[in-house]
Amino acid sequence: MTEDQPLSSLSDGSLVERSADGDTAAFGVLIRRYGPLMRAYAARILGYGDGEADDAVQEASLQAWQRIDRVEDPDRVRSWLFRIAANKALDRLRRRHPHLDLEAVPEVGDERPVDEVVITRMQVDELARIAQNLPDAQRAVWVMREVGGASYAEIAEETGMSTTAVRGALARARRTVLEQMEGWR
Known part of the structure; x- marks a missing residue:
């Protein structure tokens, strides 16, 4: 990466590698890149209106940061993040148990x-x-x-x-x- 090349222009794989090395700014780019999609995905599982999707994504983001060094295929981080978001949404759904x-x-x-x-x-x-x-x-x-x-x-x-x-x-x-x-x- 050159000085004039922003983090946001890096590939997912590069961002994962930097995040795994403790680069919080690189992880922030990943979350800004996929957070809205993760929220939409969680909202589709949970339903809209009560902020649970935001909470699920926040929990997923925290778990992702804690486990970013375990990503097996850095170029498939999107799927990995979606799985974590889905898990958090499903956990909330199990606790709540009404229809979506x-x-x-x-x-x-x-x-x-x-x-x-x-x-x-x-x-x-x-x-x-x-x-x-x-x-x-x-x-x-x-x-x-x-x-x-x-x-x-x-x-x-x-x-x-x-x-x-x-x-x-x-x-x-x-x-x-x-x-x-x-x-x-």
């Missing part, structure tokens, strides 16, 4: 005709309602796979379920979502 409240994704400078935007928003609202009504285990597995892109093995590790149980819960969740979204095709 998934809300629509906010609009971002959409240039589509208004009717398309309204229809899409209604579809997202319906999907959120359906996901909210899934049993907790199915909802967590579905969100981790469909929203977070986690593998079956990662989901099994994070939820404490077997890979077979994850596949079954995901299949049931997908079937429910497909059946209930049928009218939107």
Whole structure:
């Protein structure tokens, strides 16, 4: 890194290596880079509105800092951070145990005709309602796979379920979502 090259321009792998050496500024760049996504991911698992997602991300960030030297593949730190955030969110979900409240994704400078935007928003609202009504285990597995892109093995590790149980819960969740979204095709 040259003097005029900011930390924010470094790759994830370089930031992880520097963080593992105790560079708090490099770790701060990682958290600024992925913190908002971690929060959105945790919020999808926990539901919005009460700050629990922020708390889960804060706990995840602290745990990540304590374990940054254990990252096996520094270039895949994003997945590693998401797993920690998911674990913290799932811990909170287990303690709380009500249904999640998934809300629509906010609009971002959409240039589509208004009717398309309204229809899409209604579809997202319906999907959120359906996901909210899934049993907790199915909802967590579905969100981790469909929203977070986690593998079956990662989901099994994070939820404490077997890979077979994850596949079954995901299949049931997908079937429910497909059946209930049928009218939107």
